[in-house]
Amino acid sequence: MTKDTKKEILAAIDRPLRIGTRQSPLAMAQATMVANALLSIHGWRPDQVELVPMIASGDKIQDRALADIGGKALWTKELDRALGNGEIDCAVHSMKDVETIRPGEFILAAMLERADVHDRLIGADSIDALAERAVVGTASPRRKAQLLRQRNDLDIRLIRGNVQARLKKIEDGEYDATLLAAAGLKRLDMDDIGAEISNEIMLPAPAQGAIGVEVRSEDSHVRRLMHAISSTNTFRAVTAERLFLEQLTADCHSPVAAMATVDGATIHLRAEILLPDGSQFVDGKSSFDTGDVSAPGILADTLLGQASAELKAVFGR
Numbered sequence: 319m320t321k322d323t324k325k326e327i328l329a330a331i332d333r334p335l336r337i338g339t340r341q342s343p344l345a346m347a348q349a350t351m352v353a354n355a356l357l358s359i360h361g362w363r364p365d366q367v368e369l370v371p372m373i374a375s376g377d378k379i380q381d382r383a384l385a386d387i388g389g390k391a392l393w394t395k396e397l398d399r400a401l402g403n404g405e406i407d408c409a410v411h412s413m414k415d416v417e418t419i420r421p422g423e424f425i426l427a428a429m430l431e432r433a434d435v436h437d438r439l440i441g442a443d444s445i446d447a448l449a450e451r452a453v454v455g456t457a458s459p460r461r462k463a464q465l466l467r468q469r470n471d472l473d474i475r476l477i478r479g480n481v482q483a484r485l486k487k488i489e490d491g492e493y494d495a496t497l498l499a500a501a502g503l504k505r506l507d508m509d510d511i512g513a514e515i516s517n518e519i520m521l522p523a524p525a526q527g528a529i530g531v532e533v534r535s536e537d538s539h540v541r542r543l544m545h546a547i548s549s550t551n552t553f554r555a556v557t558a559e560r561l562f563l564e565q566l567t568a569d570c571h572s573p574v575a576a577m578a579t580v581d582g583a584t585i586h587l588r589a590e591i592l593l594p595d596g597s598q599f600v601d602g603k604s605s606f607d608t609g610d611v612s613a614p615g616i617l618a619d620t621l622l623g624q625a626s627a628e629l630k631a632v633f634g635r
C-alpha cells in the first residue's frame with residue numbers, strides 16, 4: 319500500500335474501531351491479538367481501537383452440552399446483534415465455533431495466521447497411558463468418538479466451562495483427564511500444559527486454531543482494514559474445511575474432523591467422520607487447486623458414500 323492510501327485510511331477513523339468479543343479470557347486474548355495486528359499493520363495508536371466485551375448465551379449455560387441447547391449460535395447471537403446494530407465494527411470469533419452458514423449481512427473479512435492445530439491431553443502422557451476406565455471430560459462429539467475409537471473402555475463424561483474452569487476440574491479430581499486445543503492453551507500462555515496428541519490419532523476439528531473477524535458486508539472501509547491483517551493461506555485452508563462441513567450438513571452433534579494445509583497453489587484436505595461411539599469411521603483426503611470450491615464438498619460426498627447406513631444416519635442421510 320502506498321503512503322497516501324495509508325494516510326487516507328487513517329484519516330477515515332474519527333473514533334476508535336470497536337472490536338466485539340466474548341468476555342472469556344480466551345476470547346479476550348484472541349480479540350487482543352486482532353487489535354494488536356491492526357495497530358501494528360496500520361501504525362495506529364493504542365486508543366484507536368477499543369475492545370467491546372459481551373456475554374454470550376453459551377457462557378451462561380454450563381451444565382449441558384452445547385449440542386443440546388442450540389449449538390454454535392449460542393456463541394454468535396449476541397455479537398451478531400451488536401454487529402448488525404452498528405454497536406461494534408467487527409466481531410472476533412474462534413472459527414471453530416462459527417456456524418458454516420452465516421447471515422448474508424456479514425462477511426468474514428480476515429483470519430489471523432493459524433496457530434498449532436493439535437489437541438492436548440491434560441491428565442496423562444498419552445491416551446494409552448490413561449488408567450482402565452479413566453474418566454475423561456469433553457463436550458466435543460469428535461473428541462469423544464476419537465477417544466473411544468482408541469480406547470473403548472474410557473468413561474467419557476460431559477465437561478463445560480472455560481479453559482481455566484476445566485483445568486480446575488482435573489486438579490480437583492472430578493475428571494482424570496480432558497482434551498483442549500493447543501491453540502487456546504497457547505493464547506492463555508499455558509502451552510506447556512498436557513501432552514500433544516498427534517493429528518493421526520486426533521484429526522482436529524474444522525477451523526481449529528483459527529481466529530476470524532466478521533464485519534458488515536456493506537462496510538467496505540472496515541473490510542479493507544481487516545484485509546491487511548488476514549493470512550491468505552489460513553483463509554483458504556479454513557474455508558476448505560468449512561465447505562467440507564457445510565456439504566455434510568454437520569452440526570455440533572456430529573463427530574467430524576477436517577484439516578487442510580496449503581502448499582503453494584494446492585490445498586491438501588484430510589477429513590474423517592465417525593460414529594459417536596467411535597466404533598466406525600470413514601476417512602479420506604483430497605488435493606485440489608486453491609480456486610476449487612467444489613472439491614471439499616466432493617470429499618464429503620465420497621466419505622458419506624463409503625459410510626455404513628448407521629454412519630450415514632448420523633448425518634441425516
Ligand SMILES: NCc1[nH]cc(CCC(=O)O)c1CC(=O)O
Nearest residue numbers: 412414498499501502526527528
Ligand atoms: N469450543 C471451544 C473452543 N473454541 C476454540 C477453542 C480453542 C481455540 C481454537 O481452536 O482456535 C476452544 C477450546 C478448546 O477446544 O480447547
